Each structure stands twice: as structure tokens, then as C-alpha cells.
Amino acid sequence: MxxxxxxxxxxxxxxxxxxxxxxxxxxxxxxxxxxxxxxxxxxxxxxxxxxxxxxxxxxxxxxxxxxxxxxxxxxxxxxxxxxxxxxxxxxxxxxxxxxxxxxxxxxxxxxxxxxxxxxxxxxxxxxxxxxxxxxxxxxxxxxxxxxxxxxxxxxxxxxxxxxxxxxxxxxxxxxxxxxxxxxxxxxxxxxxxxxxxxxxxxxxxxxxxxxxxxxxxxxxxxxxxxxxxxxxxxxxxxxxxxxxxxxxxxxxxxxxxxxxxxxxxxxxxxxxxxxxxxxxxxxxxxxxxxxxxxxxxxxxxxxxxxxxxxxxxxxxxxxxxxxxxxxxxxxxxxxxxxxxxxxxxxxxxxxxxxxxxxxxxxxxxxxxxxxxxxxxxxxxxxxxxxxxxxxxxxxASPRLSAQESALQEVLLASESLSQNTRNTDKKVVKTINNIQGLSREETVFSSNTSITFIGDTMLLAMAQEIPTLYPNAVISANRDLQVFELGTMIDQLKEQKQLGDIIVLMVGSNGAYTKGQLDAVLKKIGMDKQIFLVSNTINRTWQGQINQISNNLAEKYSNVYYIDWKTESSTHPDWFYEKASIVNTTGAHQQGLWIAKMIYQTLRGS
Structure with a gap:
């Protein structure tokens, strides 16, 4: 001293x-x-x-x-x-x-x-x-x-x-x-x-x-x-x-x-x-x-x-x-x-x-x-x-510049799409086109589903696939979103009556979270909603931790389901940008189809 x-x-x-x-x-x-x-x-x-x-x-x-x-x-x-x-x-x-x-x-x-x-x-x-x-x-x-x-x-x-x-x-x-x-x-x-x-x-x-x-x-x-x-x-x-x-x-x-x-x-x-x-x-x-x-x-x-x-x-x-x-x-x-x-x-x-x-x-x-x-x-x-x-x-050559440029364009386009889905009145889809990769039953189901996607960069990377699969979808995404900040976003969606019957959460790219924090988010969304938690592929130290938390909460609640995209995509490095972290356009298409199939099988399929 x-x-x-x-x-x-x-x-x-x-x-x-x-x-x-x-x-x-x-x-x-x-x-x-x-x-x-x-x-x-x-x-x-x-x-x-x-x-x-x-x-x-x-x-x-x-x-x-x-x-x-x-x-x-x-x-x-x-x-x-x-x-x-x-x-x-x-x-x-x-x-x-x-x-x-x-x-x-x-x-x-x-x-x-x-x-x-x-x-x-x-x-x-x-x-x-x-x-x-x-x-x-x-x-x-x-x-x-x-x-x-x-x-x-x-x-x-x-x-x-x-x-x-x-x-x-x-x-x-x-x-x-x-x-x-x-x-x-x-x-x-x-x-x-x-x-x-x-x-x-x-x-x-x-x-x-x-x-x-x-x-x-x-x-x-x-x-x-x-x-x-x-x-x-x-x-x-x-x-x-x-x-x-x-x-x-x-x-x-x-x-x-x-x-x-x-x-x-x-x-x-x-x-x-x-x-x-x-x-x-x-x-x-x-x-x-x-x-x-x-x-x-x-x-x-x-x-x-x-x-x-x-x-x-x-x-x-x-x-x-x-x-x-x-x-x-x-x-x-x-x-x-x-x-x-x-x-x-x-x-x-x-x-x-x-x-x-x-x-x-x-x-x-x-x-x-x-x-x-x-x-x-x-x-x-x-x-x-x-x-x-x-x-x-x-x-320190700009070796990844092409990939980064492509991803940046995708993120910007997805942010614009996210805003459009929140500003556009949803109408009943009368004409249902076939979607390659989905059965007729899966296509009809997804085309008439009231669904909201909430997430961070992981969601933005595949968001452009969503309107084709879910024409009535609302997308609420933020690059820097943290789970402990989700409460405000959910309140806004509720106030604007944009929280669908089905909720897909794609979070965790920006940091870890506790089981209690995600649990609080699920309760704020409401136990009357069908909630799907998509596993994260972000190449960070907390990946395994947050995926385990999502899986545990899916086992805890009857209305919460875990979509294991991490395992499904693990044998397909070509679906990702370098370091197998964020999906590229091919991976985005495959991820969209996989999510649609999992939701249909969970709620309507065998």
C-alpha cells in the first residue's frame, strides 16, 4: 500500500x-x-x-x-x-x-x-x-x-x-x-x-x-x-x-x-x-x-x-x-x-x-x-x-476476400429481406408451387404455416431460402444479437402481432448463454407456441455448450424441439464457407430444406 x-x-x-x-x-x-x-x-x-x-x-x-x-x-x-x-x-x-x-x-x-x-x-x-x-x-x-x-x-x-x-x-x-x-x-x-x-x-x-x-x-x-x-x-x-x-x-x-x-x-x-x-x-x-x-x-x-x-x-x-x-x-x-x-x-x-x-x-x-x-x-x-x-x-494476403465479399452481400440482402417480411402484410397463399427436395405434403404444409424466424448471422446466412419455403414467414434477425437481448425483440414482435404459431430460433453466433437465459426466452415467447431450436455450427469455443443447452431444454418442454443441423451438416464441408462455420449458398439451400422437413415431421409426419 x-x-x-x-x-x-x-x-x-x-x-x-x-x-x-x-x-x-x-x-x-x-x-x-x-x-x-x-x-x-x-x-x-x-x-x-x-x-x-x-x-x-x-x-x-x-x-x-x-x-x-x-x-x-x-x-x-x-x-x-x-x-x-x-x-x-x-x-x-x-x-x-x-x-x-x-x-x-x-x-x-x-x-x-x-x-x-x-x-x-x-x-x-x-x-x-x-x-x-x-x-x-x-x-x-x-x-x-x-x-x-x-x-x-x-x-x-x-x-x-x-x-x-x-x-x-x-x-x-x-x-x-x-x-x-x-x-x-x-x-x-x-x-x-x-x-x-x-x-x-x-x-x-x-x-x-x-x-x-x-x-x-x-x-x-x-x-x-x-x-x-x-x-x-x-x-x-x-x-x-x-x-x-x-x-x-x-x-x-x-x-x-x-x-x-x-x-x-x-x-x-x-x-x-x-x-x-x-x-x-x-x-x-x-x-x-x-x-x-x-x-x-x-x-x-x-x-x-x-x-x-x-x-x-x-x-x-x-x-x-x-x-x-x-x-x-x-x-x-x-x-x-x-x-x-x-x-x-x-x-x-x-x-x-x-x-x-x-x-x-x-x-x-x-x-x-x-x-x-x-x-x-x-x-x-x-x-x-x-x-x-x-x-x-x-x-496477410486477402485470401478470403472472395468468400467474405459473397457472405457480406448475402448478409446485406438478408437484412433487407428481414425488414421486408416485417413490413409486408401476410396473405393466404393460393398457388402452391412444387419445391424440389420437399414432398407435396411438406410443401403444402410449409406454404400455409404461420412461422417466425428469429436469429443472428446464422439465420441471415440462409434467410433468402425462407420465402420460397415459407411464404408467410416473418424474419427478425440481427447480426450482433445475443440471447440475453432477445426479450426486447420478442416484445416488439408480440406488439406488432408478428409472432407466428411456430418459432424457429437460430442464435449463439455472438456468444454463449446460460440455460436460464434461454429458458427465460422460451417462456417469454410462450408455451402455446411450437418452438424449434436449431443447433449452431459457429466455429467458437462455446458451440458445444449452447447446443447441449438447447437439446436439454427441448427434452424439458413438450412444445420445444431440437433440430440437430450440426450433425446433419458435419459430413458436408462444401456447404460452408472456410472453417465450416457459416453456410454458403449451397448450404443455405440444404439447411432450409432440412429445417422444413424436420418441422413437418415433428408436427405432421410420423
């Missing part, structure tokens, strides 16, 4: 390390178990608030003591803390991929370049985070959009703040101007159209996420750390208890807010930032009860390593899962292995780059070398790094 004299000496706020620990644990927990911690992505907001606070506090301190800010040294010092470990991680991952998992280099060229120039957030916006790419091949660098965002703020905010400080002499007016910028950023977020495309613009945008940094800046302007050097006195009887209210609200937000919820981006995220800001303010004094809580040794240790943990949590997960395959038989064991590997790599990166031991070792070694030797070693080292990046860039 940091001594108070040390805190005063360095203006160090140990409690904020505890907040960083909460942030990184939320992020890692969300990545591993989004169905358990749906709001874990909000950990990034905590990072941004703390960055805004420390940048502004440091700038204000320099202005008050020296009357100016040495911008060059200020920016160099802080950017090096981010850029060097990030760059080293990228080089290390590419080197590993070249040696052991070259198949994951596919389509990494633009990702590598955008990350090396710290513009990945805007690249993902421009690319609309192409869902076809993320489905067919996971990227170990997709989380680095946040590092790009952080670098942009470290470049922009100090310059803007110094400019405002020079132009505005009164501190209170400066506070109001920063607050106005904060409000403008919030308005940019809440007024933008919320759709799949605009969601990415809102989530990754430098302007729409600026309010988190600005909230931290406002806290720094209102409550500089120097105000809390005096003795701490409790003013109210239950003050210690009241101070824990923001902690409770913060934890509650992590379990309630959802990544694709309108509530989150219509003010919910800003409310979360206000909660964190309140927590920061009441934790500034080193003797306050919340400060003591966040200064617990385990939290401060994790918090100080949060950058290194953040850099490695996704690459480790992607590389490990791609190597191991389906881990659903022993998920807890594999999660523990991933966490242990993360702790080891995070500690290594923390010691080498954040604590500067890499530089210290190199300096100690180079002290014994001649000038010529130092220059040679530096050239060899630079050439090796450049060679790794160059080979990685060349190897």
Missing part, C-alpha cells in the same frame, strides 16, 4: 489503480462471459475518465507552477507509455503467427497498418467492422481500436486545453467551456441514428466518446488532488455507508447495461460516467473509506498492470481458442488457463515496457559495447522488427 507522504510527494492516487483494476476485470470478464457481464465493455469508460483526469490535472499543475506547459515533453512521455508496449505486442503476435498460426494472418494488412498509425477506430467505422470478416476469421487486434482512441485523445486534448487556458483566464469560465464540450459530445452520441452502421460510428468515434475524457477533465478542474492533502473528517453519521452507493451502482451497471441497447447510447453510458466521476471524487482523499477499499493490495497490483492486460487479453483468447478448438466440454479449465497465460504475459510486458526493464537491460549491456557495436546491434534489432512486420504484411 502506498504511504500518504509518497502520495503527496508524487500526486499519486493509489485508489485510482483500484478503479483501473475494476475496469480491466470488467473488460476481460465481458470478453469471456458477455452473457454474465453484459456491461463489462464500460470498463473502457473508466480508463477514459482516468486519462482525462490525469491529463488535465497535470496540465493545470504545470500552468499554475510554471505558467506554461512543455507540450513536447508532456506528449512524448505519455505517448511512449502507450505506443511502445502496443507496438511490441503487435510485433510479438505477428512473429508468433508467422511461426505457428499463419491462417490467422488472413486479412490483417489493413488492421496492422491502421493500428500502427493509431487510426484503427476510424478504419473500423469506414469498414463498418465487416461482419463477414469477423465471422470467418477472428482478428487478434480488433480491440486495439481503443488504443487508437487513447492516442488521439493524448494528442488532441492537451493542445486544446492549453489553447483554452491561454484564451480563457478565469478558471470558472474554463470549467464551463469544458462542460459545454462535454455536453456537445453527449448530444452527438444520443442524437445519432441508432442502427448497425451508426452503432459503430457512435461506439468508435473520437467525437462521440470524448465525453468520457471530458468528464474526467471536469473532475480534475473541480477537485484537484491538492485539495485533499488535509486531515480527513467524516461530516455525516452514515457517510461511510453512503460513499459505497456509487460502487454498488457501478457494479449494477456492469450487469445491467448491454452493448447494443438503445438505453446505453441514449444516455445510459453518460450516467455510468457520472457514477464513476462521483466515485473518483469521493476516493480522492487517501483516508476516505472508498479510497481505502480501492487501495487494497490485490486491486492496486492488477490496476497498475491494466494496460499490459488490456493489450494481451484478446490476442491470447483468439490464438488460444484457434489452437485448441472446441473447449465447451471443460470451459472452466480453459478459462483458467487463459487467465494464467494473461497474468504471465501481462506481468512480462509490465516489467519490460511499463517499468522500463527492457531499456535498463539494453543500457547496461550497451555500456560495455563500443560505439560501433551499439550501432550494429541497433541496426540488427531494427531490421529484425522491420522484417517481421514486412513478412507479416506480405503473408
Amino acid at each position: 502506498i504511504d500518504r507522504t509518497e502520495i503527496e510527494k508524487r500526486d499519486y492516487i493509489a485508489a485510482f489503480d483500484g478503479l483501473r483494476a475494476i475496469a480491466i476485470m470488467s473488460i476481460v470478464g465481458h470478453q469471456m462471459m458477455a452473457y454474465r457481464i453484459p456491461g463489462g465493455f464500460l470498463g473502457l469508460n473508466i480508463f477514459l475518465l482516468l486519462s482525462g483526469y490525469f491529463m488535465t490535472a497535470s496540465l493545470m499543475d504545470s500552468l499554475m507552477k510554471n505558467g506554461k506547459v512543455p507540450l513536447k515533453s508532456f506528449l512524448t512521455k505519455r505517448l511512449k507509455r502507450i505506443i511502445i508496449p502496443t507496438f511490441a505486442m503487435i510485433v510479438a503476435v505477428i512473429f508468433y503467427l508467422l511461426l505457428f498460426q499463419r491462417e490467422l494472418l488472413v486479412n490483417l494488412r489493413s488492421t496492422m497498418v491502421s493500428n500502427l498509425f493509431f487510426m484503427n477506430n476510424w478504419w473500423q467505422i469506414i469498414q463498418e467492422n465487416d461482419h463477414a470478416i469477423t465471422v470467418l476469421t477472428q482478428s487478434p487486434f480488433s480491440h486495439l481500436w481503443y488504443m487508437s482512441l487513447a492516442v488521439q485523445y493524448y494528442l488532441l486534448w492537451p493542445i486544446l486545453f492549453v489553447f483554452l487556458s491561454v484564451m480563457i483566464k478565469k478558471h470558472q469560465v474554463l470549467q464551463k467551456v469544458v462542460l459545454a464540450l462535454l455536453v456537445a459530445s453527449v448530444l452527438l452520441m444520443i442524437t445519432k441514428d441508432f442502427s448497425n452502421v451508426h452503432f459503430l460510428r457512435i461506439f468508435f468515434g473520437t467525437d462521440t466518446r470524448a465525453f468520457s475524457v471530458l468528464t474526467g477533465a471536469v473532475v480534475a478542474l473541480l477537485f484537484p488532488i491538492q485539495r485533499f492533502y488535509g486531515e480527513y473528517k467524516q461530516k455525516y453519521r452514515y457517510e461511510s455507508v453512503i460513499r459505497f452507493v456509487p460502487i454498488v451502482l457501478l457494479v449494477l451497471s456492469l450487469f445491467v447495461m448491454k452493448e447494443h441497447s438503445h438505453l446505453t447510447f441514449r444516455g445510459g453510458m453518460f450516467i455510468f460516467d457520472v457514477i464513476v466521476a462521483a466515485l473518483m471524487m469521493i476516493s480522492l482523499h487517501p483516508k476516505s473509506v472508498t479510497s481505502l477499499f480501492f487501495r487494497l493490495k490485490p486491486l492496486t497490483v492488477i490496476g497498475r498492470r491494466s494496460l499490459s492486460y488490456y493489450l494481451w487479453y484478446l490476442p491470447l483468447s483468439v490464438l488460444y481458442q484457434a489452437k485448441i478448438g472446441d473447449t465447451s466440454s471443460t470451459p472452466v479449465l480453459h478459462r483458467i488457463v487463459e487467465i494464467v497465460l494473461l497474468v504471465i504475459l501481462g506481468e512480462l510486458w509490465y516489467q519490460l515496457f511499463e517499468k522500463g526493464k527492457f531499456s535498463k537491460v539494453m543500457n547496461q549491456l550497451s555500456a560495455q559495447w563500443t560505439h560501433s557495436t551499439r550501432r550494429t546491434v541497433k541496426m540488427v534489432y531494427s531490421a529484425a522488427v522491420a522484417l517481421i512486420l514486412l513478412i507479416g504484411f506480405i503473408q
Whole structure:
């Protein structure tokens, strides 16, 4: 635990390390178990608030003591803390991929370049985070959009703040101007159209996420750390208890807010930032009860390593899962292995780059070398790094571009079809054409069936087969759909009277879910409906787990049935895009016929 004299000496706020620990644990927990911690992505907001606070506090301190800010040294010092470990991680991952998992280099060229120039957030916006790419091949660098965002703020905010400080002499007016910028950023977020495309613009945008940094800046302007050097006195009887209210609200937000919820981006995220800001303010004094809580040794240790943990949590997960395959038989064991590997790599990166031991070792070694030797070693080292990046860039050829382009076209067409089926009045089909692959009885049955398909990418990939098989079908699909978000979609379908007598659920492509969560969805749909759960083929670690859950619930309820598409398609790799995950056009046709046959056999056949 940091001594108070040390805190005063360095203006160090140990409690904020505890907040960083909460942030990184939320992020890692969300990545591993989004169905358990749906709001874990909000950990990034905590990072941004703390960055805004420390940048502004440091700038204000320099202005008050020296009357100016040495911008060059200020920016160099802080950017090096981010850029060097990030760059080293990228080089290390590419080197590993070249040696052991070259198949994951596919389509990494633009990702590598955008990350090396710290513009990945805007690249993902421009690319609309192409869902076809993320489905067919996971990227170990997709989380680095946040590092790009952080670098942009470290470049922009100090310059803007110094400019405002020079132009505005009164501190209170400066506070109001920063607050106005904060409000403008919030308005940019809440007024933008919320759709799949605009969601990415809102989530990754430098302007729409600026309010988190600005909230931290406002806290720094209102409550500089120097105000809390005096003795701490409790003013109210239950003050210690009241101070824990923001902690409770913060934890509650992590379990309630959802990544694709309108509530989150219509003010919910800003409310979360206000909660964190309140927590920061009441934790500034080193003797306050919340400060003591966040200064617990385990939290401060994790918090100080949060950058290194953040850099490695996704690459480790992607590389490990791609190597191991389906881990659903022993998920807890594999999660523990991933966490242990993360702790080891995070500690290594923390010691080498954040604590500067890499530089210290190199300096100690180079002290014994001649000038010529130092220059040679530096050239060899630079050439090796450049060679790794160059080979990685060349190897990362767009080999799957044709498949991705085809899948993207299918997904877009299916999304349009889904919308049309929900906006078109259903009429009784009078002319029933024969469908090759179905008997006359199966065709007549499907043509007059009141049916609703609900799902994610798995449904969108085969959705264009549905109107032929089920002319009266309603299709409700969302690429990013999670099972724990299904309640809102079902309520909308009920309100619009578009929930058919038969419901087909095709979910699980975006993450695992619990038996209780799917059970709740089935009950919300209603026990008066005939519900069919289609097994998932997504090439992810949770595939076996969710298919088993669906099968178990089908055995539990008499109106719920399990369609084992996974087994049916297992001997037909030609029905899928690469990696046997999402059906291609041939597979979509076969899947549509299989579902139609299974529904008919279950409800009408022998």
C-alpha cells in the first residue's frame, strides 16, 4: 500500500489503480462471459475518465507552477507509455503467427497498418467492422481500436486545453467551456441514428466518446488532488455507508447495461460516467473509506498492470481458442488457463515496457559495447522488427476476400429481406408451387404455416431460402444479437402481432448463454407456441455448450424441439464457407430444406 507522504510527494492516487483494476476485470470478464457481464465493455469508460483526469490535472499543475506547459515533453512521455508496449505486442503476435498460426494472418494488412498509425477506430467505422470478416476469421487486434482512441485523445486534448487556458483566464469560465464540450459530445452520441452502421460510428468515434475524457477533465478542474492533502473528517453519521452507493451502482451497471441497447447510447453510458466521476471524487482523499477499499493490495497490483492486460487479453483468447478448438466440454479449465497465460504475459510486458526493464537491460549491456557495436546491434534489432512486420504484411494476403465479399452481400440482402417480411402484410397463399427436395405434403404444409424466424448471422446466412419455403414467414434477425437481448425483440414482435404459431430460433453466433437465459426466452415467447431450436455450427469455443443447452431444454418442454443441423451438416464441408462455420449458398439451400422437413415431421409426419 502506498504511504500518504509518497502520495503527496508524487500526486499519486493509489485508489485510482483500484478503479483501473475494476475496469480491466470488467473488460476481460465481458470478453469471456458477455452473457454474465453484459456491461463489462464500460470498463473502457473508466480508463477514459482516468486519462482525462490525469491529463488535465497535470496540465493545470504545470500552468499554475510554471505558467506554461512543455507540450513536447508532456506528449512524448505519455505517448511512449502507450505506443511502445502496443507496438511490441503487435510485433510479438505477428512473429508468433508467422511461426505457428499463419491462417490467422488472413486479412490483417489493413488492421496492422491502421493500428500502427493509431487510426484503427476510424478504419473500423469506414469498414463498418465487416461482419463477414469477423465471422470467418477472428482478428487478434480488433480491440486495439481503443488504443487508437487513447492516442488521439493524448494528442488532441492537451493542445486544446492549453489553447483554452491561454484564451480563457478565469478558471470558472474554463470549467464551463469544458462542460459545454462535454455536453456537445453527449448530444452527438444520443442524437445519432441508432442502427448497425451508426452503432459503430457512435461506439468508435473520437467525437462521440470524448465525453468520457471530458468528464474526467471536469473532475480534475473541480477537485484537484491538492485539495485533499488535509486531515480527513467524516461530516455525516452514515457517510461511510453512503460513499459505497456509487460502487454498488457501478457494479449494477456492469450487469445491467448491454452493448447494443438503445438505453446505453441514449444516455445510459453518460450516467455510468457520472457514477464513476462521483466515485473518483469521493476516493480522492487517501483516508476516505472508498479510497481505502480501492487501495487494497490485490486491486492496486492488477490496476497498475491494466494496460499490459488490456493489450494481451484478446490476442491470447483468439490464438488460444484457434489452437485448441472446441473447449465447451471443460470451459472452466480453459478459462483458467487463459487467465494464467494473461497474468504471465501481462506481468512480462509490465516489467519490460511499463517499468522500463527492457531499456535498463539494453543500457547496461550497451555500456560495455563500443560505439560501433551499439550501432550494429541497433541496426540488427531494427531490421529484425522491420522484417517481421514486412513478412507479416506480405503473408496477410486477402485470401478470403472472395468468400467474405459473397457472405457480406448475402448478409446485406438478408437484412433487407428481414425488414421486408416485417413490413409486408401476410396473405393466404393460393398457388402452391412444387419445391424440389420437399414432398407435396411438406410443401403444402410449409406454404400455409404461420412461422417466425428469429436469429443472428446464422439465420441471415440462409434467410433468402425462407420465402420460397415459407411464404408467410416473418424474419427478425440481427447480426450482433445475443440471447440475453432477445426479450426486447420478442416484445416488439408480440406488439406488432408478428409472432407466428411456430418459432424457429437460430442464435449463439455472438456468444454463449446460460440455460436460464434461454429458458427465460422460451417462456417469454410462450408455451402455446411450437418452438424449434436449431443447433449452431459457429466455429467458437462455446458451440458445444449452447447446443447441449438447447437439446436439454427441448427434452424439458413438450412444445420445444431440437433440430440437430450440426450433425446433419458435419459430413458436408462444401456447404460452408472456410472453417465450416457459416453456410454458403449451397448450404443455405440444404439447411432450409432440412429445417422444413424436420418441422413437418415433428408436427405432421410420423
